[in-house]
Structure formats: structure tokens, C-alpha cells
Amino acid sequence: MSLETDVLALAVEIAREAGELAHRRRSEGVAIAATKSAVADIVTEADREVEALIRDRLAAARPGDGFLGEESGAAGGTTDVTWVVDPIDGTVNYAYGLPTYAVSVAAVAGDPDPGTWTALAGAVFAPGLGELFTAARGEGARLGGRRLAVASEVGAAGALVATGFGYDPATHAGDLERLARVMPLARDIRRIGAASVDLCYVAAGRLDAYFERGINPWDHAAGGLIVQEAGGLIGGLSGGPPSREMTIAAPPALFEAIERALTA
Structure with a gap:
């Protein structure tokens, strides 16, 4: 099994578990924990709980890897792999009860800098929509088992x-x-x-x-x-x-x- 395949399997497993936790917490009601860059930029208690779960699962499965998360920041590792995580992307949607939010889990090689990293694998799970998008480097992108492709052309309407x-x-x-x-x-x-x-x-x-x-x-x-x-x-x-x-x-x-x- 290649590194890309290995980390993708882990990303999928953790994104699903984290998404199910986020979905469950949403059904129980959302508590706003703090604001960030502006009053409208909120953090829920679920954001923090979901990121903690992801971080714990990754530490148990691959203890030498680095981590970069929206809520808990960065931590270096002893391998060349860093996990880049958004526990609940679309927090305002989440707080309002809109289904368009997602757990995003990616593994990258190198420093956690988009200008230098090599993305290895990624999983985006939208539990409110019931959709899991995945990709591994060189292996294509999928929605469930269906291979994805960007639009082939733009029509005259734009x-x-x-x-x-x-x-x-x-x-x-x-x-x-x-x-x-x-x-x-x-x-x-x-x-x-x-x-x-x-x-x-x-x-x-x-x-x-x-x-x-x-x-x-x-x-x-x-x-x-x-x-x-x-x-x-x-x-x-x-x-x-x-x-x-x-x-x-x-x-x-x-x-x-x-x-x-x-x-x-």
C-alpha cells in the first residue's frame, strides 16, 4: 500500500467519524464558544470538540506526523507528513442549521505551506448532505465510488x-x-x-x-x-x-x- 493510499484511508475514516459527531451535536443544539476575526466569525463548542477528536485519532494512528488545525493551531512532527484540518468548514451555516458544512481532512508532505507542500490525500465529508468527496495524489477524485471531472466547457450563457x-x-x-x-x-x-x-x-x-x-x-x-x-x-x-x-x-x-x- 502506498503512502497516499494509506493516509487517504485514515482521512476517510476520521472524517466520517468527525462528521457524525458534528451532525449529532448539531441535532442537540449549537453553543457559540467564541468569535474570531470579527463578531460574525464564530466558533462553536462543536468545532473544538470535533477538532480534538480528529487530533486524538491522528495522534493514535500516526504519532509522528505534524498537525495544522483551524482551532488548535500547529504542531510539528518527526515525519514528513502534516495533517491539515478544518473540523467544521461553514460554521455559520452549521450554526443556522444549513446542511452545507463539512469536515475537511488532508495529509500533505513537507511544511504546512501551500506554496511548498505536496498534497497526498484529502477527504471532505458533508454529513448534512450525506456526501463524501475524496482524492489521493495520482489516483483521481471521487464522490463515493464515482470518479469526478471538472466541467469540460462553459456554454454561451457563461x-x-x-x-x-x-x-x-x-x-x-x-x-x-x-x-x-x-x-x-x-x-x-x-x-x-x-x-x-x-x-x-x-x-x-x-x-x-x-x-x-x-x-x-x-x-x-x-x-x-x-x-x-x-x-x-x-x-x-x-x-x-x-x-x-x-x-x-x-x-x-x-x-x-x-x-x-x-x-x-
């Missing part, structure tokens, strides 16, 4: 494009201005509210493209590999990696068109 907006009101004008630049390429816009789900939808051809400012490594580590293994591109501006400045995911030709629009 692309179905997803985006998001930051929690800080001071950033909204800039986000809207960037959206206006992309609109000539779009037939319509979707705002799903969970980056990992957006990325998986691009991989599945449910969306033609996705772009957003303010995305963190744990938001795209698993979903980005799923896009790549489905034949798409994920990156930032001017040939750079995905970053808080900008993350774009799309089939190659549309990726280039969106990047040009955002840098014009």
Missing part, C-alpha cells in the same frame, strides 16, 4: 461561479468590486458558505469555478487536491499558490480567464 465574502465589513467593498470584475464571465453566482464544499462542487462539475479572498490552508488543503485530481487547477494570482490574498479553482481555461479578470 460560467456558474461561486464566491464568498469576508466577515469584516471593511472588506466587503473590495470583495464586491472583485465580483464585478468576474461577472462578465458568469451566467450566475452562488454563495454556498463553505470553501471545501465549493471546491468539491467544482471537482464534481456542479460549479464551473470558485474564487474567494481570505481563504486559509485548512479551507482548501483537501478540496484543492480533489479539484486537481478531477482535472482542474487551484491557485492564487500571478501564478502563485492559493492564499489569503486570493484562491481560484476552475478548469484550466476558465481559471486563466478569472485570474486575468481579477488582476486587470
